[in-house]
Structure formats: C-alpha cells, structure tokens
Amino acid sequence: MPSLKSLSAVSPLTLRIIAECPVTKARACDLKLPHSLVNTPVFMPVGTQGTLKGITSDQLEDLGCKICLGNTYHLGMRPGPALIEKANGLHGFMNWKRNLLTDSGGFQMVSLVELSEVTEEGVKFKSPYDGSEILLTPEKSIEIQNSLGSDIMMQLDDVVSSTVTGPRVEEAMHRSIRWLDRCIGANQNPEKQNLFAIIQGGLSADLRKTCLDEMTKRDVPGFAIGGLSGGEEKDDFWRMVTLSTDHLPRHKPRYLMGVGYAVDLVVCVALGCDMFDCVFPTRTARFGSALVPWGSLQVKQKQYAKDFQPIDPDCKCPTCKRHSRAYLHALFKNDTAAMHHITVHNISYQLTLMLSARQSIIDGRFPDFVKNFMRKMFPSSDQYPSWAVDALASVNIALDQH
C-alpha cells in the first residue's frame, strides 16, 4: 500500500527544470523550499555560527540571497540545540526568513581531525572549549538539525580527506551509506526538512559508482557530492564531479559541497551541479581580498591607495555603488566596517556570477558565457588551467587556445 505520507503531504522540496544546456550538462532550475523559491545554479554563503560575519539578515536579503548555511557542529556546541529550538529554530534565532541548509558536523571530522575519533557508532569530538567529549552519531546530528529546523539537512557522513588513500576510503564510503539510513530513520520532520545524502568514495571511480548506486536507491529529496574540495588534484576532482552528476537523478538537486572559487563554480555548473557553498568568498573578504571578474583585488595593497574607482565599475553591489578602492584601502587601517564592505561585495559577486550563468542557460548561450568568463579571468588563453580546459572539453566546450 503506498505510504499515505507521500500521497498526501506536500513535499518540502520540489525541483522544476527551467532549461537545460544542449551542449553541456548545465541546467537552470527552480528549487522550491519551505521558506522561499531558490533559483539554481546557486551559491550559498556560509554563516557558520548563525551569523554571516558582520552582515545583517537584511543586507543578505537585499543582496538576493535565498539560502545560506549554518553549521551543526558549531551551533550544537554553542548555544546548543535546546536553546535554538526555544528561539523558534535557527531561522528564529538569527532572524533569517529565507532558507537554511545545515551541514551535519561531518566536515569537522576532517578539519578538526586532531580532536576527533571515528567509530561505527559515530564521531567522538573533544570540545576545544572545555576538553569535554561529545559523541556525534547520525541520530544525534539529525536530532540537532531537527531542532535547528533547517530547510535542508545533511546526513552525517564518514568524511576522509581527499588526500587519504587505501582501505579507509572504502570503509568511509560504506559507512556513509549505513549512516544515511540511520539519518533517514532519525528524521523527525520529513514534511518540513529535507535530508540530503552525501556521495563519498574519495577519488576512486569504482567506489564513487558503488556509493552512487546505493544511495540513489534511497528516496531522499537531494544529493550532495562530498569528500572533494580538499587538497586533491583538480584533474581528479572534476572527474569525480562529472561521474557523480552522470549517475545522479536528473530531477533532484545536486549540491557540490565546499566549492566556491569562481572558475570551479563555472566549470561545475557545466558538469551538472546546481548548488554550491564555500567559506572562501566571505573569509577572503575579511583579509581585504575583493573578488572580481578578472581574479581578485587586494584592497590593502599600496597601489590602491589613490585608486578612486570602485572595486568593479560594473558591479551593482552597495559597496561598489558608493565607495572607491582608495576609500576602502584607507578604511582598512581604521575600522572593521572595511571588512563588511568587501564581504558584501564578494557575496554579491558570487550570487551574480551564478545568476548570470543561470540566465545564459535559459537564453541558450551558456557555452559563450563560459568562454567569456574564462577570457576575462585569464590574461591569455595559455593561462587557462588545464584541468578546466579538460573538464569543459568533456562537456563539449572547446576553449580557444593558442
């Protein structure tokens, strides 16, 4: 007998494919989530501790952001799920009216590897604040994410660094499948919160394929491609991405975790990914690095002291509409607001990049968009990264090369 739930409940996620690029694997979709519609491809800024680093919710909204990230590990420690639940979930606590995606805490196993130990049960973390031990199990992670009330929750996966080789990678992949099932079982809010699976398998095509075959058997609303965006070779990276999108269902969103450099975003859109997140744009902003179509601009450098243009004359963000490189350069010596100006600009840059990619897919000119993007980003075609050239060639974009 069909589950009554699936017949009568409105799904908390629906994906409508608006356009598909006939040349590459790129698609433009409308992703409907409980708090708002999200246009893909989309870049999701990261607000780890329930805040986007000096940017208010209003500012983020005004930039057109429809979905951003919070982190289960960090928020689970401070202020803790019970308090956030009392505050009407993470949406209520940080007063963000649009969508939230929470990571499961899995990545911290890699980033905080000194402080963690993995068993079949879960991940044991040693708290950096008071040395106490926490056991993060799939059930616990989902429990916390249920309290946070995010629109998209990530399964707890067994994450190994992409530079690790050997049997540990296979062990982690199989365990991630088992943990996915435990996460599905633990989800108390399937009508409101979407649980995404995370494809693991390191840099092995076989392991990835096994993981894809298994995980796609589970009826989850979306899939993430995990375990990449670490220190691996880009040549391996893109091959795993494209392998994954080849085997992920067309009608469900594909979220490539931890990818945020502009070139990577554009290439991976061509390879069929819909959603991305990365701390890089917001982190680099705080060091005075502004992202621009031709790379990046280090505002703190002396050469900008008397440069009275905005960061990017074509950019429509609040920072570029009002301020010059010279003013921001001077401000960096005086006040934290300088960081906020660059953060606003960088978020705008990332969101606009994805919006432009989307529009070009809808208009049927995505390959031209990619070529223009590359031309602007690199002073000459012999500087195109070879991995990007190969990756794009694999989806029928031949970058002009000398």
Next chain:
Amino acid sequence: MKLELSRVVQGGYRLGVLREIGRAATSSLEVPGCLLYTRCGTVPHLTQDTLHTLSPLPSVTQLTLSTVAEHQEVLEEYKDGFKKFAGLHDTVLYCSLHDPLTPRPAGHVTNKTVSVWGSGGRIELTVGRFMALQKALRPDLYQSMADGETWQGDAASRKRLRKSVDRTLAHLDECLLIHQQTAELQGAEVLGVVEGGDSLEERLRSARETAKRPVGGFCLDGFQTGSMDGPLRTQLISAVAGELPEDKPRLLQGVGRPDEVVACVEAGVDLFESFFPFQVTERGCALTFDLDLSLDPERAVLELGEELDETLQPERGRDAELEDGAETMTPFEMNLKDTKYRGDFRPLVEGCGCYCCTNHQRAYLHHLLVTKELLAGVLLMLHNTAQYTAFFRALRAALANDQLELFKTRVLRIKRVV
C-alpha cells in the same frame, strides 16, 4: 550658522537649534545634542546601509585628524574633499583634531606643532600642514589647531597652562589667516578652542581672547573624562561660558557619559561628541535608558525624595567592573556577556525601535558575543547609537517641559536591568 535659543538659563543650560550649518547652509542640529562619531568617515562597525537603518541621525558628522592625517596625499590627489571621498551624502562635516579614544602620549607638543596618532604612528602638524589638511578635506566646520596636552599625567604647571593658552591663540590666528586665503574653505566655519587646564584664570583668559576672534563657535578642550573631577569641570565650564557670546555654540570634547553630559549641559555646553556608544559597544554592553518621564505624579514625587537617600547609594549602581576586569561599565548599561541573557528572548530594550531591537533578542546578542562574531559589534553599535541619540532627544524634551530634575532622577538613576 545661527544659534537660535528658545531657552537660556543664566549660568545654566541652553535649549535651541543651530541652523544653517554647513556650506549649503541647509542643515540644523538641535542643542543640547551630539555629533555623529566616525573613524575616517565611518561610524565604527557600520556600512552606510546599516547606519541608515537609524533615523534620525545627528546631522553633523565628526571626523578627526587622528584618522585621516595619514591620508593627506591621497586627499590632495583626490581634489574633491573628504565627504565625496568617503561616500558621505547629506551630512555636515565637522573636523576635530584628536580622536577622543585614541591614546595621546604626552610630551610631543612644541611651540609650532602638535601631533596626532594615526594607524602608522605619530604625525606632526604645523599650522601650515594642519591647514593644508583642512583644504584637502573641505569640512563644513573645523576646530582650529590647539595645544590641549595639559590634562594627562601629572597636573600641568601654571606656566605650562599659560603656554598652552598662548600657543592655541597663536595657532587660531594663523589658522584664520590661512583660512581667508583658501578658496576651498570659503563657507566653512572655524571653532576656536578654549584651553587653560584646571586654572580658572587661564580658562577665563583663553575664553575672553578666543571670543574676540571671528570664530563660528567654541571647542572646550582639556575637560576630558578623567582629566579632573566632575565638580571642578562644571565649575570651570560655567566660568568659561560666562565669557563666551551667548549666540555661538559650545562643543565639549572628550565627555560622553550620560551623567557627565547632563552636568555639563547645566554648565552651558551645547554639543558633545558621540564616542560613548562605541565605548559601550566595545565592552559588549548595551545602553538601557528608561526615557519615559510620563509616569504618575505620586511616583514622581517619591522618586525625587529618594534621590537623596544615601543608604541606598551602594546598591544604586556605581560603575560595575566587568568580569574580565579590564573595564568598568556605567550604570546605564547591561552586560550582554552575562550568562543570565543566554535564554532571554526579549529585545535589548523594549520599545527602542532600532534595527537590533526590532530584529533580534538578547539571547542572540549573547551568543554573538560569546562566539566573538563580528555581527555583535554591528548590532550593538546600532542599538547604542539609537539609545544615545534618544537620550539627547529626551533631555531636550525635559528641558523644554521644565522636567530636568525629574529627568535626572529618572534617567540618570541606576537602572539595573533584570
């Protein structure tokens, strides 16, 4: 600019509006009031978008040479003045010498120079260089160069105080001369600076002499919080005020605490710098004024009587030490790092109306402070600035309605937030 006073108490406070301020002569500022404190043209932590969630904002923005002197070359190349450089629209720009919160090591003043401290260290200014800066900045108002280094460290000798008054007058005269000859400064006004430390005689001399010059108003220097005790300050300010023309504004530097502000308003001060909200923000605290004077008359009478009950003093909040011991907070603040706010879902101050109180709760601010997130500074700066300007509004209303005593007992009394 014109100072229109609706009320003047002889030897006491003034209430009114400073009109036709700025080169465009269109802005006005109610007095007593405060300026908008900035560092290099930015209110600390705030982009223009976040700043403009606050309304109304003080119409005069304060810039200090401490935060811009090092950019002289850039501004000279820019050629369009500081307002445009900083993206400041619709504001009057006032330029003072020192940032009230930047430490000023003593011993660097000479007969011809004063020093300011920027991000790269000490910058020595002659009047020539000082005026070159003003020419590049194109403020609407600025204080003339002054030797105010008499209030730090050991009490300055009489000789030193006399020198500071003499030098300051000489600097003023030289500034005014150069001002006349500088096209970029036509339409701008100069504030003369009254010095004299803690010497009544020198203070009076400084005031009388400065008043003889064609200045648009007066800066009272050397009265910074910590320079002398409250009663001496107000005594000297009153005396100085007696020597100054009634129809020109008096700006007091370096005093921002609400209780000291009111005392100085009563002594005849019109304008204050607004660095105090920033100090409160930096220690993770939020201002909490109870500005509603409209409670029932019975309670009002009781309160007036209570003020003098000394047995209650120890509980009546004096400054409290914050946990890390590095700072004290005034009785007008709540310490949001206190764990009691962890689960408190109320806004910082009910009815405040600022962006922070409209959108966020104490528990969230507590979390931001504990996790040392940048947004804490942004939200607290918005709230504290809103509270501070509301404080001045309420003070003016109290003066207009003859409720100053009630204001003092109600607002300045200790209000421990529970």
